[in-house]
Amino acid sequence: MNDISPTHPRYHSLLLRDKMAQAYQEGILADTALIAHGRGEAFDYILGEKTNPPANKAIEAATAALLLAKNPVLSVNGNTAVLAGEDMVNLANLIQAKVEINLFYRTPQRVMKVQEVLESAGATEVLGKEDDDYLPLEGLKGPRSRAHPNGVHQADVVLVPLEDGDRAEALVALDKKVITIDLNPLSRTAQKSSITIVDNLVRALPLMMAEVKKLKGCYREDLEKIVNEFDNAENIHNTLDLISQHFKRDERL
Amino acid sequence: MNDISPTHPRYHSLLLRDKMAQAYQEGILADTALIAHGRGEAFDYILGEKTNPPANKAIEAATAALLLAKNPVLSVNGNTAVLAGEDMVNLANLIQAKVEINLFYRTPQRVMKVQEVLESAGATEVLGKEDDDYLPLEGLKGPRSRAHPNGVHQADVVLVPLEDGDRAEALVALDKKVITIDLNPLSRTAQKSSITIVDNLVRALPLMMAEVKKLKGCYREDLEKIVNEFDNAENIHNTLDLISQHFKRDERL
Structure with a gap:
């Protein structure tokens, strides 16, 4: 290979x-x-290995929500670190968000490796490190319930790409605005999140950074309008329609 | 887990x-x-994690083709051995087919492990072992071009579950009837094979064994009718329609 x-x-x-x-x-x-x-x-x-219109719409709403956030936190798990660690750090620096390591199968070695990836990508402060304080997220058990008191616990908006369904639900139950990037529009995470970007992480993050630059000069009320007018369920429906048409059209046959 | x-x-x-x-x-x-x-x-x-009607149809045609075969060979790769090694051996014994190991990433260790799985499942003769003779399949290079002179090379009908697209094409080019079991109806293997069972291997193989018992008493011309009336492209279309409807119906929302 x-x-x-x-x-x-x-x-x-x-x-x-x-x-x-x-x-x-x-x-x-x-x-x-x-x-x-x-x-x-x-x-x-x-999905045709490309960013589709509903994903672009979700990217716009997600970026507006992150720009409006008081305490935005970007959560990074193993797959996210490997696929797009650098872009996560770049996005965090661009919007002054915190970066927090959250591993489903947490081991000290894995935490350290992910920390290395993030720091070598230029992260100044990484939360969720091996010796960091943590408090459990209500409704979850074991290592995956961990969240940093100054990170995810304080966040009003969290970006949790490739997240597990239980964790996504637990975060929504805590009244946080949960943004996810997930290729499966039918996954529990996709269904439960506040804003679901059905796209490949490696395509979506650069588009979010471009969107930050576009929206950064906007008035607060314009950003609020974008977020309020975004209907996640409808947007997922539109993605499903796209997929349905894709199978119907039989382009590849 | x-x-x-x-x-x-x-x-x-x-x-x-x-x-x-x-x-x-x-x-x-x-x-x-x-x-x-x-x-x-x-x-x-x-696919709803169940065997759908087009899969049942393909299973019937595949079983009839295997029963009509002069030299049926069941090809086993790593994933097939792990997921359904025992069923592959049982099916082979039921229809007196040969079993041949064909690994895409072939190493002596992997070959031996797969051989172990097949022999402990009751295989009397396993082809494609580490020291076995082999001849390359035309159009392929490297270890994955290997095929046994008395196995795949002599076969008129081959069952190649979870097969690589290039290998499937090479087998079809040699005028063999190629039966595959593949969950992706759009994969090159699914598209190029003679009979494509779009189903999970672990569900499809027991259904094939049940079908053997049902068809074993049939006249040759009845089996030929089943095989000749089966239209693989149309059957794949029906699978795609099913998937398309599945996304449309939004059952999970």
Whole structure:
């Protein structure tokens, strides 16, 4: 897999797969992380491996919500760190958000590896480190209930890409605005979040940064209008319609 | 992941995931095998994790084709061995087919592990072992071009579940009847094969064995009629329609 031809129709997807397999070898990821990545690959394939109009709409609303936030926090798990650690840090720096490590299968080694990725990407302050304080999130058990008292616990808006359904629900129950980036529009995380970007993380984050630059000069009420007018359920419906048409059109046959 | 509750709505899927992760730890599988399994999971989810009518139709045609075959060969790769090694052997014994190991990322260790799985499932003769003769399949390069002179090379009908697109194409080009079991109806393997069963291997194989028992007493011309009347492209279209409706109906919302 080391010499993937750039002319391969799925070149970018194969590069990401390679990156994930290598990160697994280096001990950042649990083995179920590879399976999760495969699920994402399938959904991305179904979406045509491109950012679709409903995703663009969600990206605009998500960016406006982050710009309006008092305490925005970007949550980073293993897959997110491997696939888009640098972009997460860049986005955090751009909007002055905190970055917090949240691992589902948390081990000291994995936490340290993710911390390394984030710090070498230029993160000045990383929360959720191995020795950091934490408080459990109500309704969750074990290591995945961990959240930093000054991070996720204080946040009014959280960006939680590739998040587990239980955690997403727990965050929504705490009245936080939950933004997720998830390729499966039917996942519990996608369904429960406040703003769901059904897109590949590696495409969505650069678009969010471009959106920050576009919206940064806007009046507060304009941003509020964007957020208030965004209907997540309807937007997911539009994504599902797209997928449905995609299978119907049979483009690939 | 060790204590999955049988009441979990995706219990069977989670059990298989566990099985795959464990097999990976034991060295049977390449890491991209886990990613491939994840892709399958996503497509199975989309199919409602059940055998749909077009799959049942393909299972009937595939079984008839195997019963009509002079030299049927069942090809087993790593994922197939882990998920359904025993069923592959049982099916082979039922129809007196040969079993051949064909690994995409072939290493002596993996070959031996797959051989172990097949022999402990009761296989009397396994082809494609580490020291076995082999001839390359035309159009393919490297270890994945390997095929046994008395196995796949002589076969008129091959069952190649979870097969790679290039290999499936190479087999079709050799005028073999290629039966595949693949959860992605849009994959090159699914599109190029003679008979495509869009279903989860672990559900499809027991259904094929039941079908063998049903069809075994049939006249040759009845079996031929089943095979000749089966239209693979149309059957895949019907699967895609089903998926399309599934997304439209939004059952899970």
